[in-house]
Amino acid sequence: xxxxxxxxxxxxxxxxxxxxxxxxxxxxxxxxxxxxxxxxxxxxxxxxxxxxxxxxxxxxxxxxxxxxxxxxxxxxxxxxxxxxxxxxxxxxxxxxxxxxxxxxxxxxxxxxxxxxxxxxxxxxxxxxxxxxxxxxxxxxxxxxxxxxxxxxxxxxxxxxxxxxxxxxxxxxxxxxxxxxxxxxxxxxxxxxxxxxxxxxxxxxxxxxxxxxxxxxxxxxxxxxxxxxxxxxxxxxxxxxxxxxxxxxxxxxxxxxxxxxxxxxxxxxxxxxxxxxxxxxxxxxxxxxxxxxxxxxxxxxxxxxx
Numbered sequence: 001x002x003x004x005x006x007x008x009x010x011x012x013x014x015x016x017x018x019x020x021x022x023x024x025x026x027x028x029x030x031x032x033x034x035x036x037x038x039x040x041x042x043x044x045x046x047x048x049x050x051x052x053x054x055x056x057x058x059x060x061x062x063x064x065x066x067x068x069x070x071x072x073x074x075x076x077x078x079x080x081x082x083x084x085x086x087x088x089x090x091x092x093x094x095x096x097x098x099x100x101x102x103x104x105x106x107x108x109x110x111x112x113x114x115x116x117x118x119x120x121x122x123x124x125x126x127x128x129x130x131x132x133x134x135x136x137x138x139x140x141x142x143x144x145x146x147x148x149x150x151x152x153x154x155x156x157x158x159x160x161x162x163x164x165x166x167x168x169x170x171x172x173x174x175x176x177x178x179x180x181x182x183x184x185x186x187x188x189x190x191x192x193x194x195x196x197x198x199x200x201x202x203x204x205x206x207x208x209x210x211x212x213x214x215x216x217x218x219x220x221x222x223x224x225x226x227x228x229x230x231x232x233x234x235x236x237x238x239x240x241x242x243x244x245x246x247x248x249x250x251x252x253x254x255x256x257x258x259x260x261x262x263x264x265x266x267x268x269x270x271x272x273x274x275x276x277x278x279x280x281x282x283x284x285x286x287x288x289x290x291x292x293x294x295x296x297x298x299x300x301x302x303x304x305x
Contacts, residue, residue: 034067035058035068036053038072041123041126042075042123053128057129058128062134068097068106068108070100070102076100076102083127084124098195110130112132115130116130118130181267185237187236188232192233193230203252204224204253205250207222211241212241246268246270248267250265
């Protein structure tokens with residue numbers, strides 16, 4: 001009977017929960033960890049002694065989730081794995097958040113144990129470390145007790161129900177592909193270039209950008225074969241007037257085969273685009289400085305008698 005099977009499942013869960021509460025403290029794990037930036041860490045090195053990331057040393061299990069968030073309201077930062085020699089960054093390619101605006105986050109799932117140092121590409125005095133450890137092993141006696149009580153409590157009908165639910169859960173997990181989207185930007189001549197970094201290939205999506213409530217850029221039904229897609233927006237953001245970018249996922253798969261698409265549908269990723277001192281502006285400034293130096297070098301004061 002269906003009612004009997006459900007009741008047996010509840011008994012199984014109750015026993016498992018009771019045994020878990022009796023397990024030793026070694027069960028404590030680090031499946032998730034969050035790291036944030038110290039306020040004004042991009043303008044001042046006062047945080048160096050205590051750490052410019054909080055926590056400066058984080059611990060996570062293999063397969064756990066590390067969420068890195070730029071909470072500094074005064075600037076942009078990155079979380080880039082690697083070391084810094086003096087002021088020279090040496091990325092190792094384990095992970096890179098790219099530039100994160102205030103409030104933006106980046107997630108990383110470690111696959112191997114060990115210590116992973118990281119730093120900010122824009123402010124190399126900001127360094128931190130992530131210690132990845134193997135998942136804690138359950139106590140053998142507690143595990144055996146759970147198995148024994150579960151075997152006694154679950155009858156044939158309950159076992160069938162558990163198998164059915166497990167099969168459905170496996171199917172759902174196989175069809176569910178996690179998608180991460182990182183939005184970064186750079187000011188270019190006459191507008192703003194927005195770069196989208198996807199965690200998966202063949203992402204289908206819509207993108208819309210608004211400024212002051214008006215749509216300045218919109219494209220729908222797009223497909224990215226690679227992990228990177230760029231878009232040119234004919235507008236420039238500022239602190240007082242940022243550009244709001246919104247990316248909506250439509251699914252993952254080849255165009256025209258919508259029935260076979262996987263991944264999240266309707267997932268929305270947003271970012272406020274406020275380009276800082278861009279590459280072109282830096283080039284113009286460099287040319288201006290060189291010109292001033294050249295003119296100064298050529299100019300001589302000739303005394304008159």
